[in-house]
Amino acid sequence: MLSDLCGIIGIVVANKNTQYSPGTMVYRGLLRLEYRGYDSAGVASICDNKLVVLKGKGRIIDLERKLGFSKICGSTVIGHTRWATHGAPSDINAHPHTDCSNRFAVVHNGIIQNYLDLKKSLISKGHVFRSDTDTEVVAHLVEDYYNVLNSVYDSFKQAVKLLEGSYALLLISIHEPDKIFFAKKDSPLIIGLGNGFNVLASDIPALLEYTKRIITVRDGWIGYISGNSVYIEDFDGNIIDWSKYVRIINWSIGDAVKAGYPHYMLKEIHEQPRALKDTFYGVSKDENIARVVDLILDAEKVFITGAGTSFHASYYFALASNILAGVMVYPFIASEFESYAPVVSDRDLLIVVSQSGETMDALKALRAFKERGAKIVAVSNVVDSAIPRESDIAIYTRAGPEIGVAATKTFTTQTLALAWVAVALARSSGRIGEGEVREYFDILGNASKLASETISITEYAAKRLSEWLHRVNSAYYLSRWIGVPVAMEGALKLKEIAYIHAESYPAGESKHGPIALVEEDFPVIFVVPNNEEVEKLLLGNIKEMKARGAVIIGVAPEESSLIDEMDYVFTVPRTHWLLTPITHTPPQQLLAYYTAVRKGYDPDKPRNLAKTVTVE
Numbered sequence: 001m002l003s004d005l006c007g008i009i010g011i012v013v014a015n016k017n018t019q020y021s022p023g024t025m026v027y028r029g030l031l032r033l034e035y036r037g038y039d040s041a042g043v044a045s046i047c048d049n050k051l052v053v054l055k056g057k058g059r060i061i062d063l064e065r066k067l068g069f070s071k072i073c074g075s076t077v078i079g080h081t082r083w084a085t086h087g088a089p090s091d092i093n094a095h096p097h098t099d100c101s102n103r104f105a106v107v108h109n110g111i112i113q114n115y116l117d118l119k120k121s122l123i124s125k126g127h128v129f130r131s132d133t134d135t136e137v138v139a140h141l142v143e144d145y146y147n148v149l150n151s152v153y154d155s156f157k158q159a160v161k162l163l164e165g166s167y168a169l170l171l172i173s174i175h176e177p178d179k180i181f182f183a184k185k186d187s188p189l190i191i192g193l194g195n196g197f198n199v200l201a202s203d204i205p206a207l208l209e210y211t212k213r214i215i216t217v218r219d220g221w222i223g224y225i226s227g228n229s230v231y232i233e234d235f236d237g238n239i240i241d242w243s244k245y246v247r248i249i250n251w252s253i254g255d256a257v258k259a260g261y262p263h264y265m266l267k268e269i270h271e272q273p274r275a276l277k278d279t280f281y282g283v284s285k286d287e288n289i290a291r292v293v294d295l296i297l298d299a300e301k302v303f304i305t306g307a308g309t310s311f312h313a314s315y316y317f318a319l320a321s322n323i324l325a326g327v328m329v330y331p332f333i334a335s336e337f338e339s340y341a342p343v344v345s346d347r348d349l350l351i352v353v354s355q356s357g358e359t360m361d362a363l364k365a366l367r368a369f370k371e372r373g374a375k376i377v378a379v380s381n382v383v384d385s386a387i388p389r390e391s392d393i394a395i396y397t398r399a400g401p402e403i404g405v406a407a408t409k410t411f412t413t414q415t416l417a418l419a420w421v422a423v424a425l426a427r428s429s430g431r432i433g434e435g436e437v438r439e440y441f442d443i444l445g446n447a448s449k450l451a452s453e454t455i456s457i458t459e460y461a462a463k464r465l466s467e468w469l470h471r472v473n474s475a476y477y478l479s480r481w482i483g484v485p486v487a488m489e490g491a492l493k494l495k496e497i498a499y500i501h502a503e504s505y506p507a508g509e510s511k512h513g514p515i516a517l518v519e520e521d522f523p524v525i526f527v528v529p530n531n532e533e534v535e536k537l538l539l540g541n542i543k544e545m546k547a548r549g550a551v552i553i554g555v556a557p558e559e560s561s562l563i564d565e566m567d568y569v570f571t572v573p574r575t576h577w578l579l580t581p582i583t584h585t586p587p588q589q590l591l592a593y594y595t596a597v598r599k600g601y602d603p604d605k606p607r608n609l610a611k612t613v614t615v616e
């Protein structure tokens with residue numbers, strides 16, 4: 001089966017005086033969707049009552065040169081970036097997809113699970129399919145209904161009723177050339193309200209250049225936009241008063257461009273001081289923190305979950321709340337929710353961490369726990385995204401849009417927000433008094449400055465070390481205690497963008513197996529948190545690695561007793577252990593970044609990965 005993790009955009013222009021032509025608006029939007037990961041792209045519009053489709057495999061910029069996406073005529077244009085998880089990407093499988101008679105064109109993000117059954121039945125009625133995708137069935141279904149109903153919207157509604165799975169769908173038709181029809185279930189979709197035009201897109205960066213007035217389309221909504229109107233109803237036919245859902249977003253287009261940096265990832269690493277400052281300002285004033293603390297203390301069992309980097313932030317919170325507040329929190333990887341759901345009841349609580357707020361694994365965990373009556377808290381970077389919407393309460397980081405596929409500023413802001421929750425929890429559980437809370441407020445309030453220092457003192461060292469590291473095939477990232485999730489995050493960065501096998505585990509585990517792999521020149525990165533006892537234990541782990549010829553690379557606080565034991569050191573500011581992710585993560589991000597660049601890879605678009613994983 002071919003399934004997609006894609007980006008979609010559609011624009012209808014009523015007033016031709018927009019700064020750009022509709023084709024250019026879609027093309028520029030597609031470039032902003034690139035970060036989601038893609039292998040092919042395409043656009044479609046209606047010109048002189050005919051459907052025009054331009055699409056192919058390859059980079060948008062090359063397809064623009066070859067096919068001229070931006071020059072497509074017509075005032076109603078849809079576009080798509082496709083990311084295939086199964087099967088070969090190809091010109092034919094690229095979206096948009098059309099029906100037999102070239103009257104309808106569709107772009108889609110998600111998976112139509114029952115597409116094979118639908119396809120079989122359409123083929124038996126004489127429909128001819130060109131691609132292997134699940135999406136093409138939608139175009140043929142609409143065509144089939146249109147032949148009977150003679151109304152595009154009614155046919156679209158009937159077609160959508162038959163679909164099982166997840167979808168954000170856009171449809172255009174020669175029969176109503178001034179509209180884009182849309183439907184949404186479990187895949188993200190946003191409407192941007194313009195002056196004389198309206199836009200639909202998978203996410204905010206794609207429409208940020210055109211408008212800041214947006215509506216987040218909810219699951220089960222279906223409707224259409226024209227250049228000066230919006231119509232929405234739910235799947236039961238109730239008309240939605242969408243004016244209640246309009247929000248003004250405060251992200252600027254500057255947040256979504258490279259601003260002189262060679263890559264988004266490097267820009268986003270350098271944005272951490274700003275992102276941390278904004279996040280701390282936000283959470284330290286957020287009344288929801290006290291409510292979340294009450295929910296945690298009232299719950300019988302507390303779980304925390306996320307995927308990838310967001311799992312590392314979750315793991316960090318579980319350790320911080322154990323250590324600081326004496327409150328037991330169970331961390332688990334979101335896709336493993338089925339192993340935990342059986343013990344969940346309505347007395348329990350689940351915290352779901354997701355920067356995008358749209359990750360399907362995390363959403364499924366949320367729904368499974370909710371079904372059993374558990375309360376849900378979301379920690380997200382995107383206001384109004386699916387996970388916060390489906391939660392009882394949400395806490396937001398303020399990292400701004402993150403375009404690089406590798407999470408950077410969203411990890412440090414997640415951990416800072418969660419550190420503040422841990423402090424509030426320690427206060428409410430009686431572990432610390434008001435005076436200490438004020439001290440912690442000052443400590444966490446210093447995160448922005450510390451991140452800035454860390455970045456400036458370690459960037460050159462990261463660049464230099466990458467000259468050696470880019471030649472290795474494998475590395476270990478070890479730590480203990482609060483450093484473990486930070487080391488795990490370092491390993492994930494190296495793996496995902498520099499394609500070097502990197503494994504992370506608590507350092508005490510070495511002698512239980514992993515040390516067997518260590519030989520001359522094997523790199524072992526030690527993350528050393530600011531804690532004397534932990535340093536003592538790590539000394540033994542460093543020595544056992546050195547004895548086998550490992551190259552020891554340390555991320556250690558100034559004046560650490562372990563510095564002399566290391567072959568290469570990133571010295572970071574010495575501060576409270578709670579800030580370990582803030583001081584120790586940036587050098588690891590930079591090391592992965594420069595290693596990827598040294599190997600000739602594009603760190604913003606790692607192979608096989610998409611920014612937001614909206615499918616299981």
Ligand code: M6R
Pocket residue numbers: 306307308309310353354355356357358359362405406407408492496609611612613
């Ligand atoms: O948007 P989310 O935080 O839910 O995304 C979770 C993961 O997909 C994400 O952190 C992924 O692991 C990144 N590529 C890590 O850099």
